Amino acid sequence: MLEWLVINSWVLWLALFLVLAIVEMMTLDLFFIMMSFGALIALFTALLAWPFWIQVVVFCVVALLMVLVVRPVGLRHLRRGPRDRATNVDRLIGESAMALEPVTDHSGMVKIGGDTWTARSSDGSAIPAGARVAVARIEGATAVVYPAAEPGPYPAQ
Known part of the structure; x- marks a missing residue:
């Protein structure tokens, strides 16, 4: 053989x-x-x-x-390519979101677009429910967010 x-x-x-x-x-x-x-x-x-x-x-x-x-x-x-071609979670960086429950440095929930994500605060501050936040980065299945000054799209940090 x-x-x-x-x-x-x-x-x-x-x-x-x-x-x-x-x-x-x-x-x-x-x-x-x-x-x-x-x-x-x-x-x-x-x-x-x-x-x-x-x-x-x-x-x-x-x-x-x-x-x-x-x-x-x-x-x-x-x-290579512009931001509008970002895929998967890369597309979420800098996006506006709403806190569904208080977000701390250990826990929380946010709504990004139409999806609900577990979240935590990027700087350790407590973010109240209903507050506008922006996505700093994604770590696994958790969105790391920071308080946003006003509603709308935010640049990535």
């Missing part, structure tokens, strides 16, 4: 390419696609009938170069 795999190594590289591409589709972190590219180049070396050990070296070198050189550039381009 092992001898057949070495002789028909293109099957191994094709399978590895497909598996790594599928894993990348599930994770979306630009790591496995870089390794997948290494498997694709190794597939071409197998089709050129290069020795198996050279195919493995080509795979390792190409995958390593892709991860170290291309991935950081790709991540930088994906994360």
Whole structure:
């Protein structure tokens, strides 16, 4: 079996390419696609009938170069953009909210947009229920807020 795999190594590289591409589709972190590219180049070396050990070296070198050189550039381009393209909790930073119950440095509840969040005060001060606050940052599932001077959107601190 092992001898057949070495002789028909293109099957191994094709399978590895497909598996790594599928894993990348599930994770979306630009790591496995870089390794997948290494498997694709190794597939071409197998089709050129290069020795198996050279195919493995080509795979390792190409995958390593892709991860170290291309991935950081790709991540930088994906994360670049204006504030209106912020996603997930990053979009909440600086948003206006209302305290649903008193917010202290240990507990509280606020309503941000249409969602209710556990909250705590960023400076340790007590914020009364019904007061306007702004989101300083998000820590896990807790919004860290500070008192807002007036209703409306607030810049991030």
